[in-house]
Amino acid sequence: MATEFVTAIKPGEIRPGAITAIDVRGTRVAVANVGGTYYAFDDTCTHEQCSLAEEGELAGTTVTCTCHGSEFDLRTGKVLAPPATVPVKVYPVQVAGDTLKIEV
Amino acid sequence: MARRFVIIGASLAGATAAITLSEEGTEEALTLIGAEHEPPYERPPLSKAYLRGETPFDKALVRPAAFYAERGIETMFGTRVTRIDPSTRCVELEDRRRVPFDALLIATGGRNRPVSIPGADLEGIYGLRTVRDADRIRHEIVAGRRVVVVGMGFIGSEVAASLRQKGLHVVAIDHSKTPLFRVLGEAVGQTLADLHHAHGVLTVFEDTVAVFEGTGRVSCVVTKGGRRLECDFVVVGIGIEPAVEMLDGSGIVVDNGVVVDEHCETNVAGVYAAGDVANHYHPIFDRRIRVEHWHNAIKQGAAAARNMLGQRVVYDEIHWFWSDQYDANLQYAGFHTTWDQLVVRGRLDSGSYLACYVTDGRINAAVGLNRAKDIRRVMPLIKSRRAVDLEQLRDEGVDLRSLLASPMES
Numbered sequence: 030m031a032t033e034f035v036t037a038i039k040p041g042e043i044r045p046g047a048i049t050a051i052d053v054r055g056t057r058v059a060v061a062n063v064g065g066t067y068y069a070f071d072d073t074c075t076h077e078q079c080s081l082a083e084e085g086e087l088a089g090t091t092v093t094c095t096c097h098g099s100e101f102d103l104r105t106g107k108v109l110a111p112p113a114t115v116p117v118k119v120y121p122v123q124v125a126g127d128t129l130k131i132e133v
Numbered sequence: 134m135a136r137r138f139v140i141i142g143a144s145l146a147g148a149t150a151a152i153t154l155s156e157e158g159t160e161e162a163l164t165l166i167g168a169e170h171e172p173p174y175e176r177p178p179l180s181k182a183y184l185r186g187e188t189p190f191d192k193a194l195v196r197p198a199a200f201y202a203e204r205g206i207e208t209m210f211g212t213r214v215t216r217i218d219p220s221t222r223c224v225e226l227e228d229r230r231r232v233p234f235d236a237l238l239i240a241t242g243g244r245n246r247p248v249s250i251p252g253a254d255l256e257g258i259y260g261l262r263t264v265r266d267a268d269r270i271r272h273e274i275v276a277g278r279r280v281v282v283v284g285m286g287f288i289g290s291e292v293a294a295s296l297r298q299k300g301l302h303v304v305a306i307d308h309s310k311t312p313l314f315r316v317l318g319e320a321v322g323q324t325l326a327d328l329h330h331a332h333g334v335l336t337v338f339e340d341t342v343a344v345f346e347g348t349g350r351v352s353c354v355v356t357k358g359g360r361r362l363e364c365d366f367v368v369v370g371i372g373i374e375p376a377v378e379m380l381d382g383s384g385i386v387v388d389n390g391v392v393v394d395e396h397c398e399t400n401v402a403g404v405y406a407a408g409d410v411a412n413h414y415h416p417i418f419d420r421r422i423r424v425e426h427w428h429n430a431i432k433q434g435a436a437a438a439r440n441m442l443g444q445r446v447v448y449d450e451i452h453w454f455w456s457d458q459y460d461a462n463l464q465y466a467g468f469h470t471t472w473d474q475l476v477v478r479g480r481l482d483s484g485s486y487l488a489c490y491v492t493d494g495r496i497n498a499a500v501g502l503n504r505a506k507d508i509r510r511v512m513p514l515i516k517s518r519r520a521v522d523l524e525q526l527r528d529e530g531v532d533l534r535s536l537l538a539s540p541m542e543s
Binding site: 077079084086093095096097098111112 | 175177182427428431453455457462505506508509510
C-alpha cells in the first residue's frame with residue numbers, strides 16, 4: 030500500500046517536551062513536540078515493547094526508553110544507546126495550519 | 134610497531150572495550166581472549182526471555198559473530214588465561230602459549246560461588262551464569278514440575294519469576310527476611326515478597342539448606358529449620374565471586390576483585406580492569422565499589438578502553454540496573470549500604486513507588502517499582518550529592534526534575 034499523509038492530531042494537543050501516542054491507520058505512533066518541531070515514530074520500543082509515549086523521556090531530539098535505557102534519535106530512528114539494537118521506525122510529519130499529518 | 138592491546142574476558146565489558154578500541158583507536162593490534170566458547174553475549178536475558186524460550190541466543194550477542202574479524206579483532210574464544218606476567222608484559226594461556234601486550238584489560242567477570250552444602254553434587258542442581266547454564270535449566274522446564282530456588286537475590290528472584298511464568302511450582306528459600314533484603318532492606322524487600330506471592334511462588338525466609346537429598350539426582354531439599362521441600366530440580370543463585378585466579382603472583386592488587394582507580398587502571402601501569410571483576414574507586418561516592426550489572430559492564434568497558442588509548446577519562450557513572458520480574462519493572466540507581474531515612478514517593482503497597490535511600494538529607498540511591506521515569510529523573514539528584522527537600526521528594530505533585538533546579542538552602 031502506498032504511503033500518504035494522514036491527518037493525525039492537532040499540534041496544540043501535544044505540550045512542548047511531551048510525547049503522545051495515537052493510532053494512525055492501525056499503527057500506534059508516538060508524536061513528540063521538541064520545542065515546536067514534531068517528530069513521529071513507532072510507539073513501541075524495539076527492545077522490549079515498552080510504550081515510548083508512556084515511558085519515554087525527551088532530551089532534545091533524543092528519546093530515552095526509561096524501562097531499560099535504550100536511546101533513539103527521533104530525526105532518524107537510529108539507536109544511540111543500547112540495549113536496543115534495532116532502530117525505531119520514524120514517519121515524516123507535516124504541519125498544515127492546525128492539523129498535524131503523518132505519512133504512513 | 135603497532136601497540137598491542139589484549140583483553141581477557143570476552144564478556145560484555147571486554148567486548149564493549151574491544152568495540153570502543155576498534156572505533157576510536159587507530160593502529161593498535163587487538164586480541165580478545167575468552168574462556169567461554171561463544172562470542173560475547175549479554176547475560177540479562179539468561180534469567181528472563183532466553184530462559185523462558187522467548188528469544189533466540191543470537192539476540193543476546195553483543196555483536197554478530199562475524200563482527201570481530203571484520204573489524205580486524207583477533208579472537209581466542211574457549212581459551213583460558215592462566216597467568217599474567219607484568220614484568221615481561223605477557224599473558225599465558227592454558228596451553229602455555231604467551232600473548233604479549235602493551236596495554237591489558239582484565240574483564241574476566243565472575244563465577245558462581247561454590248555451593249558447599251552436602252548433596253550439592255547431585256544431578257538436577259544448577260547455577261546460572263552462562264548460556265550453557267541457562268540451556269541446562271531450560272531442559273528442565275516443563276509446566277507442573279517442582280523447582281526449589283535457593284537464594285532470592287536478583288538471579289534467584291528472576292529465575293523464580295520466569296519459572297512461575299512457565300507454569301512450574303516454585304518454592305524459593307532465602308536466609309534473609311525478604312528477597313533482596315541485604316541490598317534493599319526489609320520494607321522494599323517485603324513488596325517483592327508480595328509480588329512473588331501474588332504470582333504463586335511459595336517462599337521460605339530465614340531458613341537455609343541443610344542438605345540436598347536424592348539418589349543420583351536431587352529429589353528433596355532439607356532445610357536447617359526442618360522443612361522438606363520435594364522437588365524435580367534446584368536452581369541456586371547465591372552470588373558470584375570475581376574471577377581473579379590468573380592474577381596470582383602477578384603483583385596486581387586484588388581485594389574483592391581487581392582494584393582499580395577512577396581511570397580503571399590497576400597498580401600496574403597499563404593494566405586495566407572493567408566490569409564485574411573490577412573493584413573501582415568511585416569519585417562521587419569516594420569509595421571503592423564493585424558492581425555486577427549490565428550497565429556498568431558497558432560503561433566501564435568503554436571507559437577503560439578510552440584510558441588504554443590515553444584519553445584519561447574519569448569513570449564516575451551513577452550505577453544503574455533493572456530487574457524485570459513478571460510484568461513488573463524494578464530499577465535501582467546509585468549506591469548505598471546504609472541509610473537513615475527511606476523516603477517513598479507513592480506507596481510501597483501500591484505496586485508503583487520510588488523509594489530513596491537518604492543519609493544526611495542526600496539521596497545515595499533509589500529503587501523504583503514500575504517507576505522507570507522517576508528513576509531516570511532521580512539520577513541527577515544522586516549525582517549532585519546535594520541535600521534535597523525531602524517533603525518535595527515525597528510529594529507526587531512535584532516533578533523530580535525541579536528538585537535539581539532548586540536545591541535546599543543550607
